[in-house]
Amino acid sequence: MVVGGGPAGLTGALTLARARRSVLVVDEGKPRNAAALGVHSFLTRDGMTPAELASAGADEVRRYGGEVVGGTVVSARRKDFRFEVVTGDGQVYDCRRLLVTTGVVDELPSLPGVAALWGRDVLHCPYCHGWEMRDRVIGVLGRGQAAVHQALLFRQWSADLTFFAHRLALTEDDRERLDAFNIAVVEGEVSHLVLREGRLAGVALIDGTVVPQEALVVGTKLTVRSPVLESLGVTPTAREADGHVVGSYIAAEADGFTGVPGVWAAGNLVDLGAQVMTAAADGLRAAAAINTDLVDEDVEAAVAERRKSSA
Secondary structure (H helix, E strand, C coil): EECCHHHHHHHHHHHHHHHCCCCEECCCCCCCCCCCCCCCCCCCCCCCCCHHHHHHHHHHHCCCCCEEEEEEEEEEEEEECEEEEEEEECEEEEEEEEEEECCCCEECCCCCCCCHHHHCCEEEHHHHHHCCCCCCCCCCCCCCCCCHHHHHHCCCCCCCEEEEECCCCCCCHHHHHHCCCEEEEEECCCEEEEECCCCCEEEEEEECCECCCCEEEEECCCECCHCCCCCCECCCCEECCCCCCEECCCCCCCCEEEECCCEEEEEHHHCCCCCHHHHHHHHHHHHHHHHHHHHHHHHHHHHHHHHHHHH
């Protein structure tokens, strides 16, 4: 069973279905990238909307006999050598192995206007949105220790960048690096974003100053959302950077094995920086490991049965 129908989950399901496994995907329909206008750097699918990619992926899984249904998995428990999986509406499913790909949640800055423009004019990833923002007037919000790094990256796509210090205390080294890239620094705390006809028009400071902007880059705290893993004893690990907690993830082996027998995880759950193509590759890798594990179990059972019948 696969919990989560994003790129990692659907690719894992597709791989298992093609391996002639019985596969069920349960997806709550709340993808992290829902607000994005398109998926990028995914070969042959560049520019496709997240909804179109998910729909096409589900169709491919079904083509090989897999099932994709809606629902929110809230818990799972061991039952002999299998799992009993429960959804929020009371559905109960039985399976031999679990692949969890429920992703993470972006915790946005609590500034008026940010949530309304998230994924469109308020961005976080240069490789996801940089080309679309090229040569535009871009601001970077000084939130989190990675903010300066974000500004230096986005400079690749636009020469008109402004760094809003906000509540971040910049070091002399930070200022020197920003200045070397001709990135202006605006001091003062940001109060809200100014919208005009549903688009970003400017960034307002608490002193009333409004700096015209067309896009704003913000750092987000990435938090694991997976009650099904926690119900099985797999707890999130804090991700730290420069002594600050910047998110949480599920610690797993390279193939996604969580350490709990029969349970794998893939995608942003295990790799906070995974983009769509990376997450899909994670799902394939985990599915191959799951299939191998099932083969090993089936072989052991067959050998035991043969020995029993020969005795």
